[in-house]
Amino acid sequence: MKDIPLELIQRAADKDIQAFEEIYKGCCGFVYSVALKILNNNQDAQDVTQDVFVKLYNSLKGFNFKSSFKTWLYRITANSAINAYNKRKRETIPRVDFEAIKDTLAAPEKQDYLKQENEKKLDSMMDILPAQQKACLTLREIQGLSYQEIARALKVNKNSVRTWLRRARKTLIDN
Amino acid sequence: MDCKEIRKLLISDYADNEIGLKTKQIIQGHLSNCPACRELEQKVASLSNKLKEAKEILPAEEVWQKIRAEITQPQEAFNLLDWLKDKLSLFIPPKRLAYAYAASAIMILFVFLFITQTRGNREKTVENYIIEQVEFMDSLDAAGITNGLYIEPDIFS
Structure with missing residues (x-):
């Protein structure tokens, strides 16, 4: 995720749509990718992305400029995706179209085929993990957050982060 | 450290570089002598790379269009409950929010009952006091001590 200048956040907080679009362009890849990893469904991930940015726009006025914008966005994204995942689980609607979205991306070259197959395999394996474990693993491995940063984003203690990462990796390796 | 402890660290702190230099050296020493733990280290590294x-x-593209449409539409009338729900849902899962609403409703009910109960008791005490005073003045009047100066209050007539 790109660094967002404070001046841009300030302008967006003053309801400057162009400034907010710049923030969106800089962060939408992160929000959508994290949501997609947790939800494993394109439509749900798009809904979460929309929800996160609408919440973000409406809350920017109250943003404390001394705190980290990234940590704030990590928290809103992870919580929204986990809530959506839990809500979907309660509804028990079977939805798996992650592979479909992957297929709509640029057609793979032959040498990329194996890599994409591995990615698909990994995604379907990740789908068996609980939402918090997926969020931890995504924030750690893809975004490179430290235990402290993940703990702050998910509002849990460092030991929970450590335990979730350990369980997630164990499950993925054993499968 | 035995293999069990090492393996625990290999899939967390060691893999994530959240470990002190001394412990790291101990683990690396162990890895050079233990093929099973070395295999696990490689599996963790491979998973991480993937x-x-x-x-x-x-x-x-349509996601931004939807967001733009939503944030630029005229604001609806301000609803405190919706606003609170929206703010809280950023940090509290909806299920817990339901518990929070229930707990708040119970607390409000208790406070209401306490206030009405206390006010009722206070009114009762004042009423008893006035009755006592009236009876006392009546007795004085009957004994001729007040010389008929006591006038019965209107509220009891």
Whole structure:
């Protein structure tokens, strides 16, 4: 995720749509990718992305400029995706179209085929993990957050982060 | 440290570089002598590489159009409950929010009952006091001590 200048956040907080679009362009890849990893469904991930940015726009006025914008966005994204995942689980609607979205991306070259197959395999394996474990693993491995940063984003203690990462990796390796 | 402890660290703190230099050296020493733990270390590293290879995917164009439409539409009348719900849902899952609402409703009920109960008791005490005073003045009047100066209050007539 790109660094967002404070001046841009300030302008967006003053309801400057162009400034907010710049923030969106800089962060939408992160929000959508994290949501997609947790939800494993394109439509749900798009809904979460929309929800996160609408919440973000409406809350920017109250943003404390001394705190980290990234940590704030990590928290809103992870919580929204986990809530959506839990809500979907309660509804028990079977939805798996992650592979479909992957297929709509640029057609793979032959040498990329194996890599994409591995990615698909990994995604379907990740789908068996609980939402918090997926969020931890995504924030750690893809975004490179430290235990402290993940703990702050998910509002849990460092030991929970450590335990979730350990369980997630164990499950993925054993499968 | 035995293999069990080492393996625990290999899939967390060691893999994530959240470990002190001394412990790291102990683990590396162990790895050079233990093929089973070395195999696990390689599996963790391979998993990590696969996850890191995942590219950041951008959402479809229409997502921004929907967001733009939503944030630029005229604001609806301000609703305190919806506003509170929206703010709280950023940090509290909806299920817990329901518990929070229930707990708040119970607390409000208790406070209401306490206030009405206390006010009722206070009114009762004042009423008893006035009755006592009236009876006392009546007795004085009957004994001729007040010389008929006592006038019965209107509220009891």
